[in-house]
Amino acid sequence: MTQAFQDFLKTVVIPKDDLEFGKAVTLSCTESVDVSPEVYWSAFDDYFRLQSYLGMHDNTKIIKGDGGVGTVIEFDFMGGKTQEELVEKDDVTKTWSIAMIGSNPLFSSYKATIKVAEDTSETASVTMTIIATSAIQDAEKRQAQLAYTKYMLRNRINEVLCLLADNDGNVLDFEVDVNCSFEKMWEAVDAWSGCSWVCQATGAEPCPLPDKHDLRRKIFFGDRSLDERLVTVTDNPPSLTYELGRSDVLKTLFYRGKVALEKITEQKTKVKYTGIF
Helix, strand or coil: CCHHHHHHHCCCCCCHHHHCCCCEEEEEEEEEECCCHHHHHHHHCCHHHHHHHCCCCEEEEEEECCCCCCCEEEEEECCEEEEEEEEEEECCCCEEEEEEECCCCCEEEEEEEEEEEECCCCCEEEEEEEEEEECCCCHHHHHHHHHHHHHHHHHHHHHHHHHHHHHCCCEEEEEEEECCCHHHHHHHHHCCCCCCCCCCCCEEEEEEEHHHCEEEEEEEECCEEEEEEEEEEEECCEEEEEEECCECCCCECCEEEEEEEEEEECCEEEEEEEEEC
């Protein structure tokens, strides 16, 4: 995980009372998205497609149900299995909720709710709320976990936009082998304040927003620029994912890009890129 991201998570404020072990904590995020409430809500029509598409839901399988309320799925998580149940889907209020059955290494209880409302005639206001009890006993690690969970709320809201784009076929995939060592290539990609791997970029400026629990940067292309948000960084496999909202430069309402690296030889690296828009 990039050092910039680790340092930023330390600035995410978690109220002292929420750090008590065994306490149910409520975390919430509201985001305006550039699609109508009806379009956004349509992503929840297929429960199995939605859950299998979301990150950290590897090898999803159906335990019971047909996709309606009461459906239970199971997926791989941190070396074990986690089960979730769809407990609410209200097409009138556009409210969707899932709850974890049992516990896993991170949480002893977990419930996530998404509510979609009209923002303007062309945009939706989406609120994601999590009520969870941490299973981590170490206080410092528990604080880091809650900070990361708080940061991930906006990721989850925007992940639904990725699903909608994928449904429409708006996905670009390519890979290329470059004559550069894996270590040198990853050092360039992992540097949030750098832009040496970004085509035609002339500079980069980190723009952390602690009050919004957001780590962003401005990428310059001469007199033009893009505002990017860091989604996540993983070390195994090594990858960086970023996103941006409405862009006049790219002519998109939403864009998420992922760069993943794979070592081929000591001096050759495979770069895999996926863009969803």
